[in-house]
Amino acid sequence: MIRYPLYIFDLDGTLYRGDEAIPNAVDTVKALEASGSQIRYLTNNSGHTREFFRDKLRRMGFPAEAEEVESSxxxxxxxxxxxxxxxxxxxxxxxxxxxxxxxxxxxxxxxxxxxxxxxxxxxxxxxxxxxxxxxxxxxxxxxxxxxxxxxxxxxxxxxxxxxxxxxxxxxxxxxxxxxxxxxxxxxxxVGKPNPYLVSLIVQEAGLSPAEVLVVGDRADTDLASGEAAGCPTHLVLSGVTQTPSEGQSFSADLSGLL
Ligand SMILES: [Mg+2]
CATH class of the missing domain: 3.40.50.1000 (HAD superfamily/HAD-like)
Structure with a gap:
């Protein structure tokens, strides 16, 4: 698959379930970062600081930095x-x-x-x-x-x-x-499916929407916010949405991005 300068990942159902990383998620994020892409971790959850999510992601093996976490x-x-x-x-x-x-x-x-x-x-x-x-x-x-x-x-x-x-x-x-x-x-x-958070990340990275892939497990929130922001989107079947719409890029898990 083509490489994007920046990937925006949803958390629950995309990178982990509860306290367990979804198979192939950690290795895929590491491989994308190693090939020079930027990563952002984006959650609708407003109840915690970015350091909380960084620590949770790191415990599961994701190479997360606080500066890469965005939340509602x-x-x-x-x-x-x-x-x-x-x-x-x-x-x-x-x-x-x-x-x-x-x-x-x-x-x-x-x-x-x-x-x-x-x-x-x-x-x-x-x-x-x-x-x-x-x-x-x-x-x-x-x-x-x-x-x-x-x-x-x-x-x-x-x-x-x-x-x-x-x-x-x-x-x-x-x-x-x-x-x-x-x-x-x-x-x-503020949160998904509104495009506000995705657009904010795209702007702050100094990129155009076409250079940013929005990846998530829910068509009605993750993918809807990406589309509304003008970004390409990718569905993983490891969470909520099990039936991709026609023409939707998708894979069973994150390894489909490599
Ligand atoms: Mg999710």
Missing amino acids: ARGTAKYLLANGLKTIFVIGEPGLVETLRLFGLSVVNADGEGVVSPDGLDSEAVVVGICRQFTYELMRSAMERIRTGQLFVATNADSTYPMEGGRLIPGAGSIIAGIRTCSETEPFV
């Missing part, structure tokens, strides 16, 4: 800064709060550990992601702020989140749906 949390921070918004009300995990703070944003409703509460000072925008401490009071506070006209930003709209053994837990999209209902406002969604 980081994309959210960049989107807020690009819109001149600095004081943020957050519904999310400590990893999201920490990521926003690393970009110099002020989170008005979190303590030193990054744990969010319904109370807080005035904000300019409301950010919502996966939040296992979600409460009615957090929803009420977000609603009030959005109804005064504050920008409503969602990290990602995944309805569920996969856990070990095929178990599912409610994803960020479930919480966002509640806040969308009571605020009667549509959020800007």
Whole structure:
């Protein structure tokens, strides 16, 4: 297969399942890097810092650097800064709060550990992601702020989140749906299938979309975001989507890229 200057890899179902690398994934990433291609690891998960994902990938043998990891949390921070918004009300995990703070944003409703509460000072925008401490009071506070006209930003709209053994837990999209209902406002969604994160990576690398291959296991999120950004895409059958659409480049696992 032809080599691209840059590869964007989805994580879950593409590089690993749970804590196990998918067969041929580590060797393929290493071979692509050895031949001079750049790698980016892209996840919709907003709940952790890029160092968390780097460490998880390294434990499985991937040659990951923190600078190669992009997430919906980081994309959210960049989107807020690009819109001149600095004081943020957050519904999310400590990893999201920490990521926003690393970009110099002020989170008005979190303590030193990054744990969010319904109370807080005035904000300019409301950010919502996966939040296992979600409460009615957090929803009420977000609603009030959005109804005064504050920008409503969602990290990602995944309805569920996969856990070990095929178990599912409610994803960020479930919480966002509640806040969308009571605020009667549509959020800007940073994560896939929106092309925002892919376009950001392409721009920051100084490449054109045609030079970047987007690789994932879900047609409706990974490949959709790549296509919308103007990039070629490749499906691996090691995760969610099992039937490639007509004309779609695909393989059983990542070794199909070599
Ligand atoms: Mg996936």
